[in-house]
Amino acid sequence: PSDATVRNFHCLHDPFTRFSDQVSCYLARTNPETMGIIRANKEKSPMFNGQIKGVGARYCPSIEDKAFRYPDKNIHHVFIEPEGLNLDTVYPSGISSSLPAEVQLDYVRSIEGLEKAEIKVYGYAVEYDVIDTTDLKLTLEHTQIGNLYFAGQVNGTSGYEEAAGQGFIAGANAALALLGLDPLILSRHESYIGVMIEDLTSNTRDEPYRLFTARSENRLFIREDNSLLRMYPYRAQFLLNTPLDNYQRKFLDSYQDLLDFCDETMIPEYSPLMAEFSGEGELQKMARRMSVTEILKQAWLNPIFTLERVLGYHGVKVSMDLMRTVAISKKYDGYIKRSETQYERLKKMDGMKINWEHLLGSNNISFECRQRIARIKPETFGQLKLIEGIRPATLAVVAAKAL
Ligand SMILES: Cc1cc2nc3c(=O)[nH]c(=O)nc-3n(C[C@H](O)[C@H](O)[C@H](O)COP(=O)(O)OP(=O)(O)OC[C@H]3O[C@@H](n4cnc5c(N)ncnc54)[C@H](O)[C@@H]3O)c2cc1C
Incomplete structure (x- = not known):
C-alpha cells in the first residue's frame, strides 16, 4: 500500500x-x-x-x-x-x-x-517520429510556423512529467498570445521546466530526453517545498487574485517572518532544548548561546523536527509546509549560496563568444559531438555548454582559451 x-x-x-x-x-x-x-x-x-x-x-x-x-x-x-x-x-x-x-x-x-x-x-x-526541437522558441511555438505549439513526446521526450510540463507551457503561451499578453518563460535557474525547455530548444538528441535533477545547475534551490516562492513572481504578473494567489502572498510574508525568527531567536546554553539537541558526543558543541539558524545547521539534527520543537517550545504556530521550507532553506543555506555564486560565474561566461569552427578540428571532442556542433553552430559558450555529449574537459579548454 x-x-x-x-x-x-x-x-x-x-x-x-x-x-x-x-x-x-x-x-x-x-x-x-x-x-x-x-x-x-x-x-x-x-x-x-x-x-x-x-x-x-x-x-x-x-x-x-x-x-x-x-x-x-x-x-x-x-x-x-x-x-x-x-x-x-x-x-x-x-x-x-x-x-x-x-x-x-x-x-x-x-x-x-x-x-x-x-x-x-x-x-x-x-x-514514432519527432520534430527538430531546435526549431522551437522557448514558448514552444514553432519558429517557422507561427501559432503552432509543440509539447510532449513529439518533441523527443519520454515521461509523464516531461509531457505535462511542456503541455502547460505550450498551452499557457498559446492562450497568452491570443490575449496579446507577454509570454510565460520559466528560467532554467528557477525551474526544471525551464531546464527542460532550454535543453530541448538548444539541442537535438540521439535518444529520448528525460529530465533529471542532475541536468540542473541549481538543484539545491529548485525544490518541491519552495515552489510557491519560486513561482511567485511569474504568477503575480497575471494579477489573478485567486485563493491560491492570496495563499501564496501570505506564504511569502510568513516565510520571511519565520526566517527572521530563526536569525533573531537565541537559545541559551542552559535551555532544556540544548540538552535535547545535543547529539551523542556533541554536548560540547552546544555549550554556548546559539541562534535557531545556527542550531538548524548542525549536521546531526533533522532540521524539520528541530524547528518544530523550537516553535512548539516558543508557542509559535505555523503550517507544516512553511516550517519545512524554512527548515530546509536554513539547513542548506551555505550550499545554496555557493551554488548560486558558481551559477552566476557560469552565467557570465555564457555570453562569451566562441569560434565553433575551431572546435571541429579538436581531438578532444567525439565524432557525434562534432557533428552536433557543426549543425547547431554555437556562437557562445552558453550554447556550446548545452550541446548533449559535450565533455566538461572540452568546456574547460574552451573557457581557458577564451579567458
Ligand atoms: C508502456 C509504457 C510505459 C510507460 N511508463 C512510463 C512511466 O512509468 N513513467 C513515465 O513518466 N512515462 C512512462 N511512459 C512514457 C509516457 O507515457 C509518454 O512519454 C507520455 O505519456 C507522452 O505524452 P504525450 O502527451 O506527449 O503523448 P500521448 O500520451 O501519446 O498523447 C498523444 C495523444 O494524441 C492522440 N492523437 C494522435 N494522433 C492524433 C490525431 N491525428 N488526431 C487527434 N489525436 C491524435 C493520441 O491518441 C494520444 O491520445 C511510458 C510509455 C509506455 C508506452
Whole structure:
C-alpha cells in the first residue's frame, strides 16, 4: 500500500485526505527459465531483428533489452500492479516486450506466481517520429510556423512529467498570445521546466530526453517545498487574485517572518532544548548561546523536527509546509549560496563568444559531438555548454582559451 501520510500536490488541499481506497501491489521475479525463453527468441523481437530502428527510452528498458544488455543477470523485478479497484486484471511492470504473443505467454508463465496467468492485452512496440526541437522558441511555438505549439513526446521526450510540463507551457503561451499578453518563460535557474525547455530548444538528441535533477545547475534551490516562492513572481504578473494567489502572498510574508525568527531567536546554553539537541558526543558543541539558524545547521539534527520543537517550545504556530521550507532553506543555506555564486560565474561566461569552427578540428571532442556542433553552430559558450555529449574537459579548454 501507499505511504500512511499523504502530501498533496496542491497546497490548498487537505494533506491528510485520501481520495480512494488503497490496494496492494506484489513483487515477482524473473528466473533463468524466463530469461532463457527470451534469449532463445531474439530473432523474433522487432527491436533486435532490425524491424525497429529507433532506440527506446534508456530508463524503461523492455525485458528483451534487459536480457541482452545484462546477459549474466536472470533475476529482474516484476511489479504486479492491480489495474483498478474493481478489476481482476494486473499490469506486470518491468517485462514490457515486443516478442510474439506465444513467447510472451511462455515467459510470463515461467515466473513464480504467474504460472496460470492469462494475457488480456499483449505487449507491443511502437516507433514514432519527432520534430527538430531546435526549431522551437522557448514558448514552444514553432519558429517557422507561427501559432503552432509543440509539447510532449513529439518533441523527443519520454515521461509523464516531461509531457505535462511542456503541455502547460505550450498551452499557457498559446492562450497568452491570443490575449496579446507577454509570454510565460520559466528560467532554467528557477525551474526544471525551464531546464527542460532550454535543453530541448538548444539541442537535438540521439535518444529520448528525460529530465533529471542532475541536468540542473541549481538543484539545491529548485525544490518541491519552495515552489510557491519560486513561482511567485511569474504568477503575480497575471494579477489573478485567486485563493491560491492570496495563499501564496501570505506564504511569502510568513516565510520571511519565520526566517527572521530563526536569525533573531537565541537559545541559551542552559535551555532544556540544548540538552535535547545535543547529539551523542556533541554536548560540547552546544555549550554556548546559539541562534535557531545556527542550531538548524548542525549536521546531526533533522532540521524539520528541530524547528518544530523550537516553535512548539516558543508557542509559535505555523503550517507544516512553511516550517519545512524554512527548515530546509536554513539547513542548506551555505550550499545554496555557493551554488548560486558558481551559477552566476557560469552565467557570465555564457555570453562569451566562441569560434565553433575551431572546435571541429579538436581531438578532444567525439565524432557525434562534432557533428552536433557543426549543425547547431554555437556562437557562445552558453550554447556550446548545452550541446548533449559535450565533455566538461572540452568546456574547460574552451573557457581557458577564451579567458
Ligand atoms: C508502456 C509504457 C510505459 C510507460 N511508463 C512510463 C512511466 O512509468 N513513467 C513515465 O513518466 N512515462 C512512462 N511512459 C512514457 C509516457 O507515457 C509518454 O512519454 C507520455 O505519456 C507522452 O505524452 P504525450 O502527451 O506527449 O503523448 P500521448 O500520451 O501519446 O498523447 C498523444 C495523444 O494524441 C492522440 N492523437 C494522435 N494522433 C492524433 C490525431 N491525428 N488526431 C487527434 N489525436 C491524435 C493520441 O491518441 C494520444 O491520445 C511510458 C510509455 C509506455 C508506452
